[in-house]
Amino acid sequence: MDIFNKVVDYEVVKKLFFDEMKLLYSGFGGVGTPPSLIDCLIESGVKEVNLIGNDAGFPWIGIGKFIVLKRAKSLIASHIGSNPIAGELMHEGKLKVEFSPQGILNERIRAGGVGLNGILTDVGKGTILAENKTVVKIDNKEFLFESPLTGDVGIVHAAKADTFGNLTFNKTARNNNPIIAMAGKTTIVEADEIVAMGQLDPEEVVVPGIYVNYLVPSGGINWKWIWEIPDKRSQKEHPLK
Amino acid sequence: MDIFNKVVDYEVVKKLFFDEMKLLYSGFGGVGTPPSLIDCLIESGVKEVNLIGNDAGFPWIGIGKFIVLKRAKSLIASHIGSNPIAGELMHEGKLKVEFSPQGILNERIRAGGVGLNGILTDVGKGTILAENKTVVKIDNKEFLFESPLTGDVGIVHAAKADTFGNLTFNKTARNNNPIIAMAGKTTIVEADEIVAMGQLDPEEVVVPGIYVNYLVPSGGINWKWIWEIPDKRSQKEHPLK
């Protein structure tokens, strides 16, 4: 592979996904989730996927589009409220959900990305989320051990990328993208714009290209946001149908 | 205090330093260490200071200028090789030095800044640096517990700041500045340029102003770098004298 030109087409990317893989996906309520890579994931036909990300998206937005197809086996997330179908699958035992406090989830993914073996925190102590966690005693204080998280594959949405994979982001679509980008064994980035090396100011780079394995050009957002939909109550319906 | 205008003069800052404080200072071999704040620290007359930073600078550069005055009681750092006087003080028992692997030191300071209770790593296992460390067993694997570090005061050198304290940095003078900025109870920033709120692009901000308590305008670098000095062997001599 030429590390100075990581741009490939979606057919190449499709073959990087596999059944039962651990997939890290970026985004916060779908904002910052790579739309074309989600479609590519769906088209790849993979199943029994173990998902790790902030939330379950909406049924027609972001990772939610994949979850409603019942091809995810498990999900580690902080929130699934915006995707009622994810909640149903969970209650039916068809999707194993592990909740992690949102900031701790980010730190666990970051720990995986930067090669730490875990973090200690007292966030969540005494709550049901602490029930199965290892407790570590330091100087007579008890902390929860939070394990690092990595993905076999990570998918990320960037604003700009150079061909080496240096990345910038777009406003609050940055959210957990820089963290997710560091924690995949294979990191695939969908970028709104791809430029030559030297076209990004070294100061503006948010994620250095060393973390990126493949780059694809974005097809753009192809869903309607919840606030664009007149009747927000019908969350289970796909509003584009 | 007006959080929207944190600019003060050095007389105000001088009173923020105190004897026996834990002082976090930024910089890597003096690059990125705030020169005017170091002078202000020296002028403040404080002593018995507990230092936390990457290295001991050079005797005439960065924190080294303060260390050679023998007013530091202890130092947590990764490297003191560029300041032989620090080594002498250590061997004479006048400066207690704790070495931490450089990246782990950064992570300990970061952990302090982001409110984590510690990290686990196997970096350094089996070496003399692990000797006094708590070992934590997780799933039958042993890791070193690394405690979070915070400072009573942290000093930082930024390229640009707006009056709220949003910061950008200058090339490799960024180094540990963003980490140090987050971990001080009181964070004081020396900036090469101070602009009004709204003058920085929200995307280019590296450290959000929420972490900054005081801002002072920089007087600029007032030392010679090692590579500017013809005879590099006389490291113990102050080359400006």
Added chain:
Amino acid sequence: MGDTRQKIAKRASLEIADGMIVNLGIGIPSLIPDLLDSSTKVLFQSENGILGFGPTPKENPDGALGNAAGYPVSIVDGGSYFDSAIAFGMIRSGRIDMAILGALQVSENGDLANWIVPGKRVPGVGGAMELAYGTKNLIALMQHCEKDGKPKIVRKCTLPITAFNCVKKIITEMAVFQITEAQLSLEEIMAGYTLKDIENHTEAEFTNSLQLKEHNQ
């Protein structure tokens, strides 16, 4: 119900003073920026990675500029974007002056339950645990009772706890309560309600600081 939510949010907006950094939860709290007196010099922070967001933009909402609920916001001078890990760094380390969260139940000693109704509703914990952990001044907003009339200000939470002893103030459409050293006290009765209404719809024990104040006058 829309009116009730607006009313609670409007009352909550009065808690916000110049120079504060405030985090707003999803639900009722997210209505606050549009109701806040526009002269208030505040910086709103959100878990997704923004400090300094303003009201809903009047035109051209941007899908990539939203609050934690994904709804469009604007950005003010001095605002910044950063990643979610840093957003929570601010939260856990106590840099947020005030957090205003929605709640399912609050107990009289300030325990907060706001993330799960087991077997029924699973919104998920989101950033609530960390906000409750790190924020000095935590305000819970909620309708005073459930739809079936059951009190939500209770002696002891029956729903799983988000965080213990963290809520400092409760604002509902009926009343404002303060919680100081694990003691609940009534501070304000909202227009249209009586002390009797509040007593009838509150399970928790509370002292009445309104009466105390009258008594002291």
Added chain:
Amino acid sequence: MGDTRQKIAKRASLEIADGMIVNLGIGIPSLIPDLLDSSTKVLFQSENGILGFGPTPKENPDGALGNAAGYPVSIVDGGSYFDSAIAFGMIRSGRIDMAILGALQVSENGDLANWIVPGKRVPGVGGAMELAYGTKNLIALMQHCEKDGKPKIVRKCTLPITAFNCVKKIITEMAVFQITEAQLSLEEIMAGYTLKDIENHTEAEFTNSLQLKEHNQ
């Protein structure tokens, strides 16, 4: 001695291939960018927070653009600046293809000692432990012997260890050794030296793959 250092650095530069990401320690390794064939497409990374630095600038060196030793460098197209925590994130998580470090001693099984001579010299550990921990391909550069002639390639390190079983190759002014599965083997004799010289100045046991190669021919 300057010549020796240049010679070791020049030989080390031949290890660097197109498309590699390489970290250079302070001391002899920091001489490499100026000696490397300028057509080599490599990205140098450094712990202070830069990926993609180039040779010493011919004019206008910048105090704010330096390597880990603080000496001026340039930046190449596609380079970036980041904080030191991220720099070490890359290192610990194995994203660096090759690290070339200075050494005080290396043992025959690849233990590295390069940060302290107790009671004498205390440079400090710097980033060496993490580089040795995370980097697949670790090359140690050093003068073959100490000033007093004592071998530095030893059976067992007498100096405190930086990391165990980490060195893959040793380059001195006399020879190049490979370490595979904790076995030291001589790969190359530098011009001007004989096998006898190397045997006389190396304490560690080593196999001679040069002889093996000859034998196989």
